[in-house]
Amino acid sequence: DAGITQSPRYKITETGRQVTLMCHQTWSHSYMFWYRQDLGHGLRLIYYSAAADITDKGEVPDGYVVSRSKTENFPLTLESATRSQTSVYFCASSESRQGVGSNQPQHFGDGTRLSIL
Amino acid sequence: AQKITQTQPGMFVQEKEAVTLDCTYDTSDPSYGLFWYKQPSSGEMIFLIYQGSYDQQNATEGRYSLNFQKARKSANLVISASQLGDSAMYFCAMRDEASGGSYIPTFGRGTSLIVHP
Numbered sequence: 001d002a003g004i005t006q007s008p009r010y011k012i013t014e015t016g017r018q019v020t021l022m023c024h025q026t027w028s029h030s031y032m033f034w035y036r037q038d039l040g041h042g043l044r045l046i047y048y049s050a051a052a053d054i055t056d057k058g059e060v061p062d063g064y065v066v067s068r069s070k071t072e073n074f075p076l077t078l079e080s081a082t083r084s085q086t087s088v089y090f091c092a093s094s095e096s097r098q099g100v101g102s103n104q105p106q107h108f109g110d111g112t113r114l115s116i117l
Numbered sequence: 118a119q120k121i122t123q124t125q126p127g128m129f130v131q132e133k134e135a136v137t138l139d140c141t142y143d144t145s146d147p148s149y150g151l152f153w154y155k156q157p158s159s160g161e162m163i164f165l166i167y168q169g170s171y172d173q174q175n176a177t178e179g180r181y182s183l184n185f186q187k188a189r190k191s192a193n194l195v196i197s198a199s200q201l202g203d204s205a206m207y208f209c210a211m212r213d214e215a216s217g218g219s220y221i222p223t224f225g226r227g228t229s230l231i232v233h234p
Contacts, residue, residue, distance in 0.1 A: 033222070035224075040226065041226065042208060042224050042225060042226035042227050043208065043224040044224075045221065045222075045223075048221060058221070088160070090162065092162075103150045103167060103169050103212075104150075104212070104220070105152055105164040105167060106152075106162075106164070106210075106222060107164070108154075108161065108162035110160065110161050111160050111161070
């Protein structure tokens with residue numbers, strides 16, 4: 001089915017471990033995004049990607065790594081997890097700019113609830 | 118400075134009444150887009166409505182309408198005839214041309230709406 005899927009939906013890990021959150025979209029959207037959602041902060045952008053092999057930092061990139069070797073996949077890695085990275089993580093995608101990028105809504109995955117003990 | 122401000126952390130409305138959720142924004146870009154998303158307790162993010170900076174008329178989508186006042190830089194969401202299922206978090210977002218020409222969305226912190234019978 002077309003859409004954007006995140007995996008896993010829930011993850012519990014320990015501080016210092018590496019963890020990777022997966023995101024896959026079937027629309028061939030150029031743009032993909034990773035957000036974290038914490039109470040009182042709304043959605044904060046971690047990283048985004050305008051196309052395969054092009055990534056850039058968002059508002060809160062420290063402690064995270066991304067890659068985008070294929071258009072449809074945009075994994076997020078926490079190299080050494082810390083308790084402050086306990087959060088709900090959302091992946092999103094949208095159409096490319098092509099002169100009208102400002103009118104493109106984002107399509108969100110269902111989120112990954114990550115707990116770091 | 119925040120680019121998107123939602124001043125109402127929580128709102129209550131009686132079923133079947135109309136409610137307005139406030140959103141003000143800040144940008145110097147003449148071309149931008151404004152979006153509203155709904156996040157029910159189940160957690161998914163749902164796109165509701167879009168307003169472009171050059172649109173002459175206020176956007177409407179069913180029971181949702183956007184009260185766009187460009188000079189005041191406000192884009193308030195109006196929900197008519199509230200239903201119990203409208204109880205959710207509502208996020209206002211803007212896409213304008215960030216540095217490098219990427220239309221990176223910025224989100225407000227959200228307003229929690231509770232509809233009571």
